[in-house]
Amino acid sequence: KAGVTQTPRYLIKTRGQQVTLSCSPISGHRSVSWYQQTPGQGLQFLFEYFSETQRNKGNFPGRFSGRQFSNSRSEMNVSTLELGDSALYLCASSLGDKNEKLFFGSGTQLSVL
Amino acid sequence: AQRVTQPEKLLSVFKGAPVELKCNYSYSGSPELFWYVQYSRQRLQLLLRHISRESIKGFTADLNKGETSFHLKKPFAQEEDSAMYYCALRHLSNSGTYKYIFGTGTRLKVLA
Numbered sequence: 001k002a003g004v005t006q007t008p009r010y011l012i013k014t015r016g017q018q019v020t021l022s023c024s025p026i027s028g029h030r031s032v033s034w035y036q037q038t039p040g041q042g043l044q045f046l047f048e049y050f051s052e053t054q055r056n057k058g059n060f061p062g063r064f065s066g067r068q069f070s071n072s073r074s075e076m077n078v079s080t081l082e083l084g085d086s087a088l089y090l091c092a093s094s095l096g097d098k099n100e101k102l103f104f105g106s107g108t109q110l111s112v113l
Numbered sequence: 114a115q116r117v118t119q120p121e122k123l124l125s126v127f128k129g130a131p132v133e134l135k136c137n138y139s140y141s142g143s144p145e146l147f148w149y150v151q152y153s154r155q156r157l158q159l160l161l162r163h164i165s166r167e168s169i170k171g172f173t174a175d176l177n178k179g180e181t182s183f184h185l186k187k188p189f190a191q192e193e194d195s196a197m198y199y200c201a202l203r204h205l206s207n208s209g210t211y212k213y214i215f216g217t218g219t220r221l222k223v224l225a
Contacts (some may be wrong), residue, residue, distance in 0.1 A: 003156070035215070041217060042119075042216055043215035044215075045212065045215075056206055092157075102159065103160065104156045
């Protein structure tokens, strides 16, 4: 069974640009969560989607948005990039609706110059 | 508010020495605690969860509700234990669904 797949692996953008990250969950998993990982802050929760609906949202500004498609694939969009958005963005999927165990992707390393 | 605290950013121990990675939480409800681990160049993955009461790779963690702690322990550290460890709390959110809160992580370095 293929694991959680995130694309692209690396991204370099400049301030003010926007970016879209993609996540394909494990087959059969309906929940997809997004996290921002930085050395100082650890993992910070961005949002979670389940069956195409946003179920939970973290404390990030509206520049961060996401969506989920009918095949459970999810995208995350960041508009008007800032230097502080540089981070590793992780996607995690889980099987049921209780998020009992998270399966993580390798992440997308975003660098904002 | 819910919170997970890992007070140590870096913990260095010698091979064969005991290891304890600290984790404290703040949650008014019934907590579910997890430890996730990220080895070098690998994905973040579940190590163990308190409800399973299991030992994985020699690691154990006991939930202490009185001290609101879920420390990760191993009696004899191995070099392959070197990794980033995250403590996480799974809780019921206001929307009636489950959410995870992660700590800031502790990097464990096991020295030869």
